[in-house]
Amino acid sequence: MLEIKNLHARIADEGTEIIRGLNLTVKAGEVAAIMGPNGSGKSTLSYILAGREDYEVTEGEILFNGESILEMDPAERAASGIFLAFQYPMEIPGVATMEFLKVAMNAQRKARGEEPLKIPELLKRVKEASGALNIDMAMLKRPLNVGFSGGEKKRAEILQMQLLEPKLCVLDETDSGLDIDALKIVSDGVNALRSPDRAVVVITHYQRLLEHIVPDSVHVLYKGRIIKSGDKSLAMNLEENGYAGIIGEAA
Amino acid sequence: MNMHVTPQHTPAEKALIEGYHARVGDLPGDGMVTIKRDEAIEAIKAGLPTRHVEAWHYTDLRRLLTTVPAAATAGNTSALEPLLAGSTVLHVSGGKTQAFPSAQGLSFMRLSDELVEGRGLAALGPTDAADTIGAINTAFVSDGYGVEIAEGVELSAPLELQNLHNGGQVHTRFGVNVGAGAKAVIVERQTGEASALASAITTLSVRDGAEVMYLIVQEQPKGSSHLGQFRATIGKDAKLTVFIMNAGGKLVRQEIIVDAAGEGCDFQLRGVNLLSGDSHTDVTMVLDHSVPNTGSREVIRNVLTDRAKGVFQGRINVHQIAQKTDAKMACNTLLLSDDADFSAKPELEIFADDVACGHGATVTDINEDHLFYLMARGVPEKAGRGLLVKAFLAEVIEELENEAVIEALEAKLDAWFVLHG
Amino acid sequence: MPAVQETIDQVRLIDVDQYKYGFETSIEMDKAPKGLNEDIIRFISAKKDEPQWMLDWRLDAFERWKTQEEPDWARVDYPKIDFQDIYYYAAPKSTPGPTSLAEVDPELLRTYEKLGIPLREQEILAGVKKPGHEESEDGVLADSESQSANGGRRVAVDAVFDSVSVVTTFKKELAKAGVIFCSISEAIREYPDLVKKYLGSVVPQSDNYYATLNSAVFTDGSFVFVPKGVRCPMELSTYFRINEKNTGQFERTLIIAEEGAYVSYLEGCTAPQRDENQLHAAVVELVALDDAEIKYSTVQNWYPGDSQGKGGIYNFVTKRGDCRGDRSKISWTQVETGSAITWKYPSCILRGDDSRGEFYSIAVSNGYQQIDSGTKMLHLGKNTSSRIISKGIAAGFSQNTYRGQVSAHRKATNARNFTQCDSLLIGDQCGAHTVPYIEAKNATTQFEHEATTSKISDDQKFYVMQRGIPEEEAIALIVNGFVKDVIQELPMEFAVEAQKLIGISLEGSVG
Ligand SMILES: Nc1ncnc2c1ncn2[C@@H]1O[C@H](COP(=O)(O)OP(=O)(O)O)[C@@H](O)[C@H]1O
Numbered sequence A: 001m002l003e004i005k006n007l008h009a010r011i012a013d014e015g016t017e018i019i020r021g022l023n024l025t026v027k028a029g030e031v032a033a034i035m036g037p038n039g040s041g042k043s044t045l046s047y048i049l050a051g052r053e054d055y056e057v058t059e060g061e062i063l064f065n066g067e068s069i070l071e072m073d074p075a076e077r078a079a080s081g082i083f084l085a086f087q088y089p090m091e092i093p094g095v096a097t098m099e100f101l102k103v104a105m106n107a108q109r110k111a112r113g114e115e116p117l118k119i120p121e122l123l124k125r126v127k128e129a130s131g132a133l134n135i136d137m138a139m140l141k142r143p144l145n146v147g148f149s150g151g152e153k154k155r156a157e158i159l160q161m162q163l164l165e166p167k168l169c170v171l172d173e174t175d176s177g178l179d180i181d182a183l184k185i186v187s188d189g190v191n192a193l194r195s196p197d198r199a200v201v202v203i204t205h206y207q208r209l210l211e212h213i214v215p216d217s218v219h220v221l222y223k224g225r226i227i228k229s230g231d232k233s234l235a236m237n238l239e240e241n242g243y244a245g246i247i248g249e250a251a
Numbered sequence B: 001m002n003m004h005v006t007p008q009h010t011p012a013e014k015a016l017i018e019g020y021h022a023r024v025g026d027l028p029g030d031g032m033v034t035i036k037r038d039e040a041i042e043a044i045k046a047g048l049p050t051r052h053v054e055a056w057h058y059t060d061l062r063r064l065l066t067t068v069p070a071a072a073t074a075g076n077t078s079a080l081e082p083l084l085a086g087s088t089v090l091h092v093s094g095g096k097t098q099a100f101p102s103a104q105g106l107s108f109m110r111l112s113d114e115l116v117e118g119r120g121l122a123a124l125g126p127t128d129a130a131d132t133i134g135a136i137n138t139a140f141v142s143d144g145y146g147v148e149i150a151e152g153v154e155l156s157a158p159l160e161l162q163n164l165h166n167g168g169q170v171h172t173r174f175g176v177n178v179g180a181g182a183k184a185v186i187v188e189r190q191t192g193e194a195s196a197l198a199s200a201i202t203t204l205s206v207r208d209g210a211e212v213m214y215l216i217v218q219e220q221p222k223g224s225s226h227l228g229q230f231r232a233t234i235g236k237d238a239k240l241t242v243f244i245m246n247a248g249g250k251l252v253r254q255e256i257i258v259d260a261a262g263e264g265c266d267f268q269l270r271g272v273n274l275l276s277g278d279s280h281t282d283v284t285m286v287l288d289h290s291v292p293n294t295g296s297r298e299v300i301r302n303v304l305t306d307r308a309k310g311v312f313q314g315r316i317n318v319h320q321i322a323q324k325t326d327a328k329m330a331c332n333t334l335l336l337s338d339d340a341d342f343s344a345k346p347e348l349e350i351f352a353d354d355v356a357c358g359h360g361a362t363v364t365d366i367n368e369d370h371l372f373y374l375m376a377r378g379v380p381e382k383a384g385r386g387l388l389v390k391a392f393l394a395e396v397i398e399e400l401e402n403e404a405v406i407e408a409l410e411a412k413l414d415a416w417f418v419l420h421g
Numbered sequence C: 001m002p003a004v005q006e007t008i009d010q011v012r013l014i015d016v017d018q019y020k021y022g023f024e025t026s027i028e029m030d031k032a033p034k035g036l037n038e039d040i041i042r043f044i045s046a047k048k049d050e051p052q053w054m055l056d057w058r059l060d061a062f063e064r065w066k067t068q069e070e071p072d073w074a075r076v077d078y079p080k081i082d083f084q085d086i087y088y089y090a091a092p093k094s095t096p097g098p099t100s101l102a103e104v105d106p107e108l109l110r111t112y113e114k115l116g117i118p119l120r121e122q123e124i125l126a127g128v129k130k131p132g133h134e135e136s137e138d139g140v141l142a143d144s145e146s147q148s149a150n151g152g153r154r155v156a157v158d159a160v161f162d163s164v165s166v167v168t169t170f171k172k173e174l175a176k177a178g179v180i181f182c183s184i185s186e187a188i189r190e191y192p193d194l195v196k197k198y199l200g201s202v203v204p205q206s207d208n209y210y211a212t213l214n215s216a217v218f219t220d221g222s223f224v225f226v227p228k229g230v231r232c233p234m235e236l237s238t239y240f241r242i243n244e245k246n247t248g249q250f251e252r253t254l255i256i257a258e259e260g261a262y263v264s265y266l267e268g269c270t271a272p273q274r275d276e277n278q279l280h281a282a283v284v285e286l287v288a289l290d291d292a293e294i295k296y297s298t299v300q301n302w303y304p305g306d307s308q309g310k311g312g313i314y315n316f317v318t319k320r321g322d323c324r325g326d327r328s329k330i331s332w333t334q335v336e337t338g339s340a341i342t343w344k345y346p347s348c349i350l351r352g353d354d355s356r357g358e359f360y361s362i363a364v365s366n367g368y369q370q371i372d373s374g375t376k377m378l379h380l381g382k383n384t385s386s387r388i389i390s391k392g393i394a395a396g397f398s399q400n401t402y403r404g405q406v407s408a409h410r411k412a413t414n415a416r417n418f419t420q421c422d423s424l425l426i427g428d429q430c431g432a433h434t435v436p437y438i439e440a441k442n443a444t445t446q447f448e449h450e451a452t453t454s455k456i457s458d459d460q461k462f463y464v465m466q467r468g469i470p471e472e473e474a475i476a477l478i479v480n481g482f483v484k485d486v487i488q489e490l491p492m493e494f495a496v497e498a499q500k501l502i503g504i505s506l507e508g509s510v511g
């Protein structure tokens, strides 16, 4: 489903290369975990997948369902099924969360040539998904992410993910700032989306989340490159021994 | 601005014009200098600015400047104890430059010599029709210092310019050039022993990578009119922090005109205005961000008692190419008397889009919750109020992050509160 | 809020040069000759059957105007106006003073339909021309009421077309409540005592250059009088349109709310697309007595000129409210998207003790528009309060200035003001400026002022687009969020409308 080949990317303004020859393949139905120390380029990779303009791809290719997405803008990528749950979700003052959900869902439907959702149907879907994520309807009346606690922001991200039904879900440190109960709720939310025609990329620091969302593959990202791949035992190994050993091996 | 020709001159205008014709022969410089002086007095003949000149909206100089003392100042003043211990002191007495101290990395010039030689002409003259301080000073300037801080020099002792007098009229200029990468703390004292009319212009150039803290302490005697102008340009990656304290004078206008002209430079302004009696004090700042990636922050705090009037005008101009400008300005005022009044005009003029600019202005009473808290801890109300007012001002001083400076300025605060608190 | 999607659709439909309301109506006009002199003023006064005192007032204003100078302090730049090259009076010929809709020229009514502005008054006016509903005013209204059964409130309308008021609806029902709502010309004839008492009492006859001109040549406008204790049973609305070439529109509006009265008044404006600039210089005076409240909302959408800055309306407006009574309240809400030049400062004089003034504003400029707008809050009484929320959005080559004054006088103990003034820049060819004057002459004053200027954050835009929302729509969404605090203050009908207009006005500014 997702194929990243020899990707090189740099910060557009100043030219610092952050992704330096990254290769990664994620198949439909697969849950891939990406781990790596702070500053290794995990968030950058997720932004590049989503099409953020701050980064410039200088070499390599990103194929989504066999087609290059490099020329697409963020909205087109989203409409084609790529969803990014942000490490730091942005606040959008004055725009009620409910309103935002509606606009986003209908924009994607429109891009796919579907009719906009009728209000009752929309409400029904939002209510169902919110209930499972323990999101209060009152929260949806508030402007998106404005004044939300860390946990509320993360749950709002998963709510959007569920409602938009993407093909590729990229979760950037969705576990950070969550207490154990919230972690469980959020993981259940992600697990509910697991399906044979959907891929999930989970970016995390800790083994903790991977106990709830069990990955099919684990990749270690370091200095803009995947330096080791394995199965879930690799994550456990990292938990016990840290990154030092693997980094040493690769060097 | 269409300056109308004012047919009838006020007594102050008359005194300035007549005084000029009587004195011009004795003022340093001739030739081009005299031409500049003549042009400047022509500008004054057109009339001092009224509130209809936008830059003087709250300081109607034509109405407020009621007396112009005779030019002569009586006898010499002796230099003061410097604000910061160990400072190198430059002393101007009654508009005459005194001795040059010797200090490493510093070189000095006497402004009157420069004028006699016909140098530095470009700096003379009003910059525009509203530059009345520039006009008055150009017409009458008698002396001052030029200071050069050599490239890369880190001054071990602060430099203090003392502009002192014994009444009369004093019109002086200081030019300070801080070489690339140099570091300096400079103090400017404006005070005297008898009521005077003073015009004082400082031009400061902070070259690339230099770092300057510049303190202006204005404590003119009662009844004085003080017209101050501070002009600075800041070079690439340079940093300028200006602190200004006004705690004296009857009619005070202090202009601060700064050009953040080098990429990556930073400008900080902190001000404390302690206004009492029936004084009128106007701090007017014009700050240009004229290149990309510059930052500035201005915080002005005012406390007014008696029948004092205070004014703060601050304009931030962000030029079209000055992307990524980060500029914030705040002006906070406590009115401690029903007869005091304060006006603020904080302006933003923004032509670049990728900026974060803002200003805030408040006029308030002290925070009742804080007062209540102090009283609940047994502090009597009057003392509690005093503490909070002082804290309100000390906050800005403490941001200067220089122990000696903070201590010296807080001592000034305390002294003012003893008299006016 | 369904408006967002609609906004986007509208944006797609409309080219930047295709000002939606820029068509001209071909109705025979009854015009006075071009130029300004005493005879023209006499002509206007005679046309309106005015009493001698009114004519004298006008002539007096004209004398004063001749001694005044055009102000130059605002940040607007335009070629000198030739006041002799303007028609000061133009009236649709067939309607010198219609008393019922049946008398209105059908062509004129079709104009309203063409406008297609989903302002509520358009709905009502469009309803009028339906076959079978023209017999009587009441019949028509009954029908339009049932038409708008989808939850809308009823709105009484005074429509001003070039120089004259063409039609005022709901008059009878309002009269039952004791509310007078009619054109100012009619008020001068029918209620001279009220007009004499209040006209010029808030905006003096020769207050400023444009207001004085208006005093001399105003041709029509609305008059509202809400008597003691009456809560006006419906929204009142005026709809202004300039149609004739080279005509100035000089309307004069006077609203009086007596003790304990309440009224909400809406104002909408459009003008056809033309190469020349047209002048609009209105005066609005509001008077609120003890415990009265007036809410005045404007959606200003005059023709802004084309993408090259050619044409457009010069909008020089003096609006002032006098909180004359204790505990009175006046609230101005404006959405300014049109006009080549806007010079407008709806203000409040807080004279009564415990009175309150509010100013909520959205000013959107694009193309070569220049806006210099803001408010004055003058605190005179004790315990007065005011609130200012201003949102400026500058795009294209436009200049957008907020200019405001808040002052507390010596005796105005406990004056309170809160001001929030935010500007958004879209593109690097435009300018946003903030010029507040804050004046406190009293130790008990509590003033808080805050202003910010920034661009739409790239982070926000990326986040919104990551959810599949295309760029233009993403910007419209973020901008609508930015102006939310003001939109909320508008009556429902206007709120939806205003959001659309903002989207349309910003069309072409992205990319
Ligand atoms: N827009 C940017 N500007 C400057 N530095 C950036 C930018 N984006 C990423 N970086 C730098 O790139 C490196 C990788 O960052 P990031 O992708 O956030 O790491 P991770 O998510 O793995 O902690 C860091 O050194 C970070 O500071």
Ligand SMILES: [Mg+2]
Binding pocket: A042, A043, A044, A087, A172, A173
């Ligand atoms: Mg990260």
